[in-house]
Amino acid sequence: MNKDFIDTLTLTGKLAGSTTLILLAIGFPLAYILAYKRFFIKPFIEALISMPMVLPPTVLGFYLLVIYSPQNAFGRWLEQTFDLRLAFSFEGILLASVIFSLPFMIQPLQNGLISIPKSYRETAYTLGKSEFTTFIRVLMPNMIPSIITAIAMTFAHCIGEFGVIIMVGGNIPNETRVASIAIYDEVQAMNFQAANQYSFVLFIISLLILTVIFSMNGKKKILF
Amino acid sequence: MARKKYYSDMLKIDIKRAMLTSEGHTNLEIATEIKSNELLCLFGHSGAGKTTLLRILAGLTKPDKGRIIFNNTVWFDSEKKINLSPQQRNVGYMFQDYALFPNMTVEHNISFAQKIKDKKEVEKLMKLFDLDILRNQHPEKLSGGQKQRVALARALAAKPNLLLLDEPLSALDIDMRLALQYEIKKAHEILNTITLMISHDLQEVFHLAGSVIMLRNGTIINQGRTEEVLGKKPEKQIYNKYNV
Numbered sequence: 001m002n003k004d005f006i007d008t009l010t011l012t013g014k015l016a017g018s019t020t021l022i023l024l025a026i027g028f029p030l031a032y033i034l035a036y037k038r039f040f041i042k043p044f045i046e047a048l049i050s051m052p053m054v055l056p057p058t059v060l061g062f063y064l065l066v067i068y069s070p071q072n073a074f075g076r077w078l079e080q081t082f083d084l085r086l087a088f089s090f091e092g093i094l095l096a097s098v099i100f101s102l103p104f105m106i107q108p109l110q111n112g113l114i115s116i117p118k119s120y121r122e123t124a125y126t127l128g129k130s131e132f133t134t135f136i137r138v139l140m141p142n143m144i145p146s147i148i149t150a151i152a153m154t155f156a157h158c159i160g161e162f163g164v165i166i167m168v169g170g171n172i173p174n175e176t177r178v179a180s181i182a183i184y185d186e187v188q189a190m191n192f193q194a195a196n197q198y199s200f201v202l203f204i205i206s207l208l209i210l211t212v213i214f215s216m217n218g219k220k221k222i223l224f
Numbered sequence: 225m226a227r228k229k230y231y232s233d234m235l236k237i238d239i240k241r242a243m244l245t246s247e248g249h250t251n252l253e254i255a256t257e258i259k260s261n262e263l264l265c266l267f268g269h270s271g272a273g274k275t276t277l278l279r280i281l282a283g284l285t286k287p288d289k290g291r292i293i294f295n296n297t298v299w300f301d302s303e304k305k306i307n308l309s310p311q312q313r314n315v316g317y318m319f320q321d322y323a324l325f326p327n328m329t330v331e332h333n334i335s336f337a338q339k340i341k342d343k344k345e346v347e348k349l350m351k352l353f354d355l356d357i358l359r360n361q362h363p364e365k366l367s368g369g370q371k372q373r374v375a376l377a378r379a380l381a382a383k384p385n386l387l388l389l390d391e392p393l394s395a396l397d398i399d400m401r402l403a404l405q406y407e408i409k410k411a412h413e414i415l416n417t418i419t420l421m422i423s424h425d426l427q428e429v430f431h432l433a434g435s436v437i438m439l440r441n442g443t444i445i446n447q448g449r450t451e452e453v454l455g456k457k458p459e460k461q462i463y464n465k466y467n468v
Contacts, residue, residue: 122317123319123325126310
């Protein structure tokens with residue numbers, strides 16, 4: 001296996017892993033608020049989070065490029081404050097990936113929280129437990145399959161991302177060239193053997209992840 | 225284990241809350257005082273407001289207006305904008321489905337309820353409710369009666385100010401109901417405070433409750449000693465008389 005192949009797969013794993021970790025940190029509080037709190041703009045927030053599921057990736061990629069541009073406020077602020085340019089950089093595709101994979105993390109977590117009987121939460125409150133303790137000790141352990149599904153879906157979706165990455169990151173080796181981009185690039189160059197190698201690896205990883213998700217459906221809860 | 229109290233707890237309730245029942249909109253308007261540490265039964269037809277009242281006392285549902293005072297502590301006062309959270313009220317609430325945490329064993333369900341961890345106290349409670357041999361079982365492996373005993377032991381482990389039981393025996397068959405009435409009585413005596421229990425079963429009410437609060441369409445239509453409110457014998461005609 002050549003170095004390019006390893007580097008591309010490593011970068012793909014790094015992007016998917018980082019996106020999943022960031023989304024786990026953001027996902028729990030966001031899913032908790034959407035599952036249990038009622039507020040006026042909730043339907044709008046839910047619609048906004050779900051947008052990547054219906055929006056062409058190129059649309060999101062285009063708007064992100066506009067926002068990243070130093071000619072606009074956010075891009076200028078990033079450049080002046082942190083000396084950071086997001087367009088055509090790893091950080092840029094990471095942010096795009098986080099936004100684009102948001103519904104794949106939020107929706108399983110939100111559904112998992114909603115499926116837990118309300119009486120569990122309320123009993124914990126009457127026993128003097130705070131919302132945080134209730135979340136950690138009662139809710140999370142009773143939604144393990146939903147958490148695994150959320151992680152697996154997010155990771156798998158990140159690995160397969162193409163449209164947003166090509167728009168925001170282009171095809172820069174060791175920076176933005178992930179496996180899905182490499183497949184397209186190799187096919188364009190008529191290098192079908194390399195394209196096949198990348199495709200096979202993505203195929204196997206996706207199959208394994210989906211097998212994990214479907215095996216979770218058979219287990220209502222994991223006890224510990 | 226019993227709390228050494230030489231005084232009676234006092235619960236003053238004067239609340240209003242709009243309710244939506246199967247028969248449409250109605251108002252829950254409750255004004256009463258409970259002055260002795262006894263087991264009271266809330267009795268009335270579906271939609272009368274029994275569960276809503278228990279939830280309001282626990283702090284799980286907010287009344288539209290009024291006041292709730294327990295032993296000189298204001299739990300709720302709409303005018304002064306006081307509304308203590310369920311955590312601050314320290315009320316033992318037992319749901320119809322018992323709400324045992326599936327991820328925890330019987331022992332962990334009980335110890336989780338303790339404010340200050342005390343393993344000896346957990347052991348005592350498990351012995352008292354015959355849960356020793358079930359200590360490492362998860363709730364999904366327990367029968368309805370066993371779940372009820374764990375839920376009672378867990379409620380007691382928190383040493384609550386008030387015990388609220390929402391139809392604690394409704395999910396059980398008749399033999400089990402009779403056996404577990406004793407467990408409820410035991411829990412009430414150990415706690416030595418006011419226990420409010422919802423029941424639709426007159427035999428159960430006569431066996432357990434010293435007093436009864438009868439609700440209809442959100443208001444108290446009768447309150448007093450069980451025999452005074454429901455008559456001497458729990459016969460079938462009483463069900464018809466009160467349209468239950």
